[in-house]
Amino acid sequence: MADSNPCQLRERDDIVLRVEHLSVNFAMGKKTVQAVTDVSFDVARGETLGLVGESGCGKSTVGRAIMQLPPPTSGGVWFRGQDMTSLAGEPLRQTRTGLQMIFQDPISSLNPRRRVRDIIAEGLTIWARDNARERVDEVMEAVGLDAASVGDRRPHQFSGGQCQRICIARSLALDPDVLICDEPVSALDVSVQAQILNLLEDMKARYHLTMVFVAHNLAVVKNISDRVAVMYLGKLCEIGNTEAIYAQPAHPYTRALLASIPDTDPLARDDASIDDAPLLQGDLPSPADPPSGCRFRTRCPYAQARCAEEVPMMQPVADDHYVACHFPLR
């Protein structure tokens, strides 16, 4: 593991959240699954970082490890000048109010027996905040729910999209700095997805939020993110400015991922360089027994001997564009 600071971490005063050398291991029988290995990134104030990858790549685990749900095996999560991994008990609870999370399945993240107003007020009640009622009315109005008419209803009376609005209102009630969204639109109907994505953009502007947006849909991530981090089998492959990564992916995995997206427009396939990318073969290896060296090498069309021996380190390829590959694409 590298001791020096990874090069993708930025020297800036407005960094709100910094994740350093984050690793999360899970016990699976006698084996250890390395769900996340040595992941480092930072998010500046007002920025949205998109975290993409296929299922099992560890992107959700990173989101949860930031919240200390559960705390990571090693590494640091710096927020408000403190390393959250060193906190426990009351200080951790206090700090965590500044980070809020919304989840993939909005219906199962709401207690079906409670009223919407009480669900949204839960955090305010726990922290005995003043003016809780006004605050609940305000966030409900902000997410487009009429507090007077729907506040006393229960979650089953709402559609999936409405439930996600309730979840967003709940996450905003305590006025957090950082919102972690774990696949917030993948369980929603296509026609409702856009409503929630627009709402998240509006809430980000209105409440000055910084966001970590975990998703597998690359078009959704591109729409909402300022920067993107691509993960594969627990490792960060590529991170940087969204436009740069989508226009010129430097990691073979990112390129394959982009080439796999079916285009909505049959006439739009104008991006010849991406179309020519070789198709990925095979499936994801087991994270309990990851390949040596570069974890992508077993499926990489450009893999060479060095890829099996040496773990690639992050290196800059352009301004705010970093890649962990021995032979980055150019």
Added chain:
Amino acid sequence: MIDAGSHGEVLLRVNGLTVRLHSGNGLVHAVEDVSFSLARGQTLGVVGESGSGKSVMARSLMGLLPKRALAGGSGEILFQTAGGAQRDLASLPEKQLRLLRGPALAMVFQDPMTALNPVLRLSVQLTEPLRLHLGLDRQQARSRAIELLASVGIPDAAGRIDQFPHQLSGGMRQRVVIAIALACSPSLLIADEPTTALDVTVQKQILDLLARLQRELHMAMILITHDLGVVASRADHIAVMYAGRVVEYAPANTLFTSMKHPYTEALFNSIPRINDPSHTRLQAIPGRPPQLIDPAPGCAFAPRCQYAQPRCREQTPPVVTVADAPDHQHACFFPVSTIPGGRPHGR
């Protein structure tokens, strides 16, 4: 009437298919007056959101809806069998329908884990249709099954065939499901969200596999999906479903360049696109898809439609053919390009 027209011999012609289902809350109008036809070797993409009736439509073509859920239905499903005879699948007795499932019609489901029997080895599941429909003996069926596994791109097919489904990844399982569906070389394959449960890199592998096998077997395919992108470059014709009805039907290229139904347009515009810059404001469709219990009169999309007029809430728009495009139908009183100030489509 939606017709495959001059695209070759018509394999399947569906006329006025209507399906009603029982539910705890009342009668569900799942499929309403759906008509289309499909020629041999062609692909029809069916696009719709959850609850649009696309899966119920697919299952009723196969006769797979549970009998006690069915609360009535009407319409014809005319299918050209291998012998040259035309059968109405909607009225065919279950016994005869069973003889067609496998050699004539086959289906691939969304979730490859639940589509396979977890306690039976792949060999048992693969050889069953071969022995039943093709009359192969145990040895012949086994060697044919290994060929089938190899043809869907499973490495070491001879070793894999004695494994159980849980020993395979999701993508591998879907390949096995496809191998079973294609075991008896059906003339029509219905693929109901075949890649929705899979990752995007595996999705492309599976869609490419289906396209290759379709070409090799000269098989017609109905590809059902909620993702316009999946069918855009893979279907010959696309049917857009909303609230149980086909609201627009057109050749794939025509649909994307001159869509007529406001729902098609709204769906297309609400999807984030990979070529658009970050933070492009999405044109969300207000509201939510309607409940199919006791539907209100008029066009089902009217409450969410930005072009809706009073007439849309009173009368159900009939399916009409576009004047200069006999292959293009829609069900809207005020198709989008005729609206003053309507935006041009395409890029």
